[in-house]
Amino acid sequence: MNHKPIEGFSKLSKQGKIDWLINEYLQGNKEYQNILKQYWNENVELQKLHEEFSENTVSNFYMPYGIAPNFLIDGKLFALPMAVEESSVVAAASKAAKFWIDKGGFKTTIINNEKLGHTHFILNVESHKLLHFFNFSLKKKLLEATEDITSNMRKRGGGILDIKLVDKTSEMPNYYQLKASFDTVDSMGANFINSCLEQFGKTLKQEMTISEEFTQEEKNSLQIVMNILSNFTPDCIVRAEVSCKMEDLKDDSGISPEEFARKFKQAVTIAEIEPFRATTHNKGVMNGVDAVVIATGNDFRATEACAHAYAARDGQYRSLTHCTIDHDVFRFWIDLPISVGVVGGLTNLHPLVKFSLALLGKPSAQELMSILAVSGLAQNFAALRSLVTTGIQKGHMKMHLLNILNQLGATEQEKQHFVTYFKDKTVSHHEVIHEFNRMRGQIN
Template identity: 30%
Template sequence: MTSRIPGFYKLPPNERLKAVAEQVAVGSEEISQVERGLVLDQAEKMVENVIGMFQVPLGIATNFVIDGQEVLIPMATEEPSVIAAASNGARMARGGGGFLTSSTGPVMRAQIQATGIDDPFAARQAILLHKDELMAMANELDPMLVKYGGGVKDIEVYVIDSRLGPMVVTHLIVDCRDAMGANAVNTMAEALAPRIEQITGGRVYLRIISNLADLRLARAKAVFRAEDIGGPEVVDGIILAAELAVVDSYRAATHNKGIMNGVTAVVLATGNDTR
């Protein structure tokens, strides 16, 4: 297949859909699902108090080469120019080989918050002494995840000062494999909470996933040839604009919002959590 479809934006919507279907080799059933979208019965099973659907345009960003593969990118957004800009940027990146990506392991954290502890640093050491036991308890809850190479890989414990006194917060470091991980991670945290209380003599309140996924990172880079983006003067302008975003929060907010225009559009189009 190829993501380079000249004149794609000039086609009527039904012809665009047909062109995409031909490139990715999908059949009439998948095409009808795109045309029909979500139906009320499906929505009723997804969230509470459903009264209808809220539609957002679904488009395709063309011209992407990612890790040597031609890719057509679905994007759902209400804002004009986002899909066009992504397609144009991808076209300009093709001359330098497109985009190269890398990622860390699919690792998430659970937090177990223990409170009301007289000696929090001793409690921290006690939890660490029971680390192997706690990891084994957690992994017994999801043998399928462990079978495929996932599960709890480590435990970290922090003493955190607060206005309401010190808290001992245990982090379960969980390899979630292909899952987002909330269900598995939360189940593990909830199951370990009573044992944490026994070990520390404290009271556990929060026992839940953290969405600060600092161990689950994805990176992408591309090299743009000066001649493909308008010459050396344009390169200088881009670098100076980016530098302003580094040193000025007003520019940074807009700079980052422009990046998130593309990120959230792809996340929404692929049925993921845009938050």
């Protein structure tokens, strides 16, 4: 079928958008309209609120919202909200929290809280000449020009921390940066940072125009390419860790604490040196992080991009978590670069985000950083614990069992039978199908 482009799609009503989609792409099948409408919220005002979060909205896409209890973090007990669709994530996090609760729980440290942004520009000038201009004139002007923008942030204890001139001409002809660091306190700060950077670009152009240090040819060569924050924040970092004596690692896995610790450390070391393993290893970390990021109304795409860039900061992609065994003390930790906020954006609008932040005790941005790092560490601990003992599939497939049964159209009575049937067995898709067909009388 040859589809036709459409002009003015965004100007159509919601029903108009749906009608066009059904007629143009779905052969006029009204069943698909019903699928969209069944996820509309009956509360008209709430539905309108959700539709205004984004553009061209025709429905809502629901995700399970679960709770992982028993997280002892820096001496305080938390129940973590997690918005995630992947089987076993909430269960694994909860299991890890329970494991560590009587061993001192999780400890966290904010290592730094700086966020970054850049004005990228092209200028055909000798670098020493530009550096002199920056140090003795421009930097002061940049700070003065942004005083109105930063005034409220400065009252809250944040603002522009520093501005540096970065010479990148060895990598790209005539390419320079104004690299600025910021403290945005409890906000993620994207709009604040970008506003400051855009003013930097304007001020740079203005000051170049009136400066007597440059020739007209040099002034004419100035191009402000872009002003934009960076989602790579290697100086906005939090550490979360757990530790205990080796003997306290004993559990019901059937292996000794010493063997468990040795295999666990080997698994982490493999992720530190082998990118193929590190990718899956860190994906598991982010299962925990992203679930809480989404539940608290933050940007999980920025969180992912930053974490993975940090994992490759020395030129090879490596594990975000680390493990040591020293004098019979087992220690497991993560250094996570993460930029989040608890004011602004969805935090004041989305009802479930409000609930999540209230559930967490209305944390500051730094406290939320700590909680997120803990959720990632807990998830990684649970995954590695399974991998080096019973194997990952035993727990994962038990959580996936209901998904398989729902696909087969199993009744509640049949679901209960399968829970009992697999109580002491490893779930496999083939075995579920076989037993389901046997129950339905399709095989002997």
